[in-house]
Amino acid sequence: xxxxxxxxxxxxxxxxxxxxxxxxxxxxxxxxxxxxxxxxxxxxxxxxxxxxxxxxxxxxxxxxxxxxxxxxxxxxxxxxxxxxxxxxxxxxxxxxxxxxxxxxxxxxxxxxxxxxxxxxxxxxxxxxxxxxxxxxxxxxxxxxxxxxxxxxxxxxxxxxxxxxxxxxxxxxxxxxxxxxxxxxxxxxxxxxxxxxxxxxxxxxxxxxxxxxxxxxxxxxxxxxxxxxxxxxxxxxxxxxxxxxxxxxxxxxxxxxxxxxxxxxxxxxxxxxxxxxxxxxxxxxxxxxxxxxxxxxxxxxxxxxxxxxxxxxxxxxxxxxxxxxx
Numbered sequence: 001x002x003x004x005x006x007x008x009x010x011x012x013x014x015x016x017x018x019x020x021x022x023x024x025x026x027x028x029x030x031x032x033x034x035x036x037x038x039x040x041x042x043x044x045x046x047x048x049x050x051x052x053x054x055x056x057x058x059x060x061x062x063x064x065x066x067x068x069x070x071x072x073x074x075x076x077x078x079x080x081x082x083x084x085x086x087x088x089x090x091x092x093x094x095x096x097x098x099x100x101x102x103x104x105x106x107x108x109x110x111x112x113x114x115x116x117x118x119x120x121x122x123x124x125x126x127x128x129x130x131x132x133x134x135x136x137x138x139x140x141x142x143x144x145x146x147x148x149x150x151x152x153x154x155x156x157x158x159x160x161x162x163x164x165x166x167x168x169x170x171x172x173x174x175x176x177x178x179x180x181x182x183x184x185x186x187x188x189x190x191x192x193x194x195x196x197x198x199x200x201x202x203x204x205x206x207x208x209x210x211x212x213x214x215x216x217x218x219x220x221x222x223x224x225x226x227x228x229x230x231x232x233x234x235x236x237x238x239x240x241x242x243x244x245x246x247x248x249x250x251x252x253x254x255x256x257x258x259x260x261x262x263x264x265x266x267x268x269x270x271x272x273x274x275x276x277x278x279x280x281x282x283x284x285x286x287x288x289x290x291x292x293x294x295x296x297x298x299x300x301x302x303x304x305x306x307x308x309x310x311x312x313x314x315x316x317x318x319x320x321x322x323x324x325x
Contacts, residue, residue, distance in 0.1 A: 027090070027280055028063040030083035030109075032102055034095030034225035036070045042251075043269040047092075050273020054281060062280070069098065071226040073169050076101035084108070092276050093136075094269070095225045097170065099124055103134065110134070110279045114272045116141045116223050117177075119290055128290045135285040137272050138292045141223040141248045141262045145178050146185035148261050151298065152218045152246040153189055154316055155259065155305070159217035159244070161192045165207055165234075166222040169199040178222050201230065208237045216243065223248035223262070231255055244308055253301040253324055258308065263293035297321040 031047075033040060044066075048058050056062040065086060067079040080101040083091060092112050093102040099113035103124055113124060113136035125131035128138075153159060164182050166175045179195060186193040194214045196207035204227075211219065219238060221227055227234060228249070235257045238245045247253070248262040271291055279285060298316070301324040305312050317323065 026061060026063055028065055028086070028088045029276060029280075030086065030088040030091045031064050031066045032069075032076065032080055032083055032091065032093045032098045033067070034069050034071065034073060034076070034098045036229045037066065037068050039229045039231075040068075043266055046266040046269040047273040047276075050270040050275075051277045053270075053274050054277025056277050056280065071229045073097040073101075073226070077104065080105040090276060090279055092272065094272070096122065097225075099136070110285050112136045112272065112276045112279055112285070114139060114268060125290060128292075130286055131288070131290050132286055135279075135288045135290055136275060137268050138290050139223075139263060139265070139268050140292050143181065144248070144262055144296065145181040145220065145222075148220055148246045148248070149182055149185040149189065149191070151259065151261055151316070152220065152244065153191065154313060155246075155300075155310060156218050156244050159191070161194060161214065161216045161218075162186060163211040163214070163216035163219045163243070164193055164195045164222070165204075165211075165219065165227070166195065166197055167199050167224045167226050168197050170222065170224045170226065175222065182220060199226065201233065204230065204234065204237070208241060208243075211243065212241050219243045219245040221245060221247050221252075231257070239304075239307070242308060244305075244310060250297065250299045250322070253299045253304065256304055257301060258304045258310075259298070259300045261296060261298050263296055268293065299324065 058064050067083055069075045076097055084105050084107055088109055090110050091102055091107050093099040094114045096115045096117050099115050102111055111134035116139040119125045119138055124134055166178055168175050183193055194216055196210050198204045198207045231252055232255055235255050244258045247257055247260045249265045250260050252260050298320045299322045300312055300320050
């Protein structure tokens with residue numbers, strides 16, 4: 001072998017470990033979501049923004065493996081198992097069913113979650129301040145159901161029969177808690193409550209038909225990723241049936257729904273990305289208290305109100321964080 005060939009071979013051999021080290025130095029996040037990728041684009045972008053705040057850029061210094069249940073929660077255990085079988089450095093789970101599936105998979109990597117329910121009650125953490133092996137962001141939206149009913153009644157004071165749409169597959173406990181919260185608020189406000197359950201698109205259609213038959217004059221939709229991923233359909237049904245609805249995130253009135261009350265989901269996903277980045281940087285989940293939103297926003301679509309023949313009361317105009325004209 002000539003000396004030049006020998007030295008070239010040594011150079012290639014010396015470079016290989018460096019390439020291998022460089023590849024290993026780029027960590028991979030497993031991202032498990034209850035939602036659909038197209039519908040969740042805005043919030044996935046916010047998650048990436050949070051990662052960037054901690055110095056991680058997807059496609060450059062970080063890789064992300066996405067798995068989407070697309071509202072079919074039965075797929076989540078298999079999707080979680082698939083991610084956990086891969087060489088990931090961290091598992092992110094967005095949505096209560098996704099977080100529970102990830103936890104049940106007994107992850108050997110840190111778990112960072114986003115949930116709407118109480119993470120202690122769900123069994124994800126031991127406490128909010130010292131969460132243990134997992135941490136994340138608690139969207140804290142289910143507990144606002146009673147407040148949403150109050151706001152809806154302020155917008156539509158003549159609405160004496162109210163509909164509640166819930167998804168039993170979101171979690172029996174979560175659905176039961178939401179039903180109890182709205183039932184208690186309805187009793188206090190002297191309203192009659194009609195509850196319909198839906199876990200498929202066909203059941204959403206039949207639920208709206210049942211609501212119309214029952215003569216409801218207002219609608220509350222459970223905070224549920226399955227419903228969120230079909231919000232355009234739900235908003236369209238609300239509009240075609242002339243039903244004023246209140247929802248938990250701004251995206252509904254932005255898409256033509258009447259109003260929403262809750263925290264910013266985009267900001268929550270951003271904070272999820274920040275926590276994921278901190279854990280990748282070496283922070284222990286137990287040292288990162290579960291985050292909760294400190295601000296809740298009331299958003300009203302004034303155009304939709306006008307279409308429904310409703311005048312936005314002065315009190316709600318003052319209280320609203322955003323009026324979509």
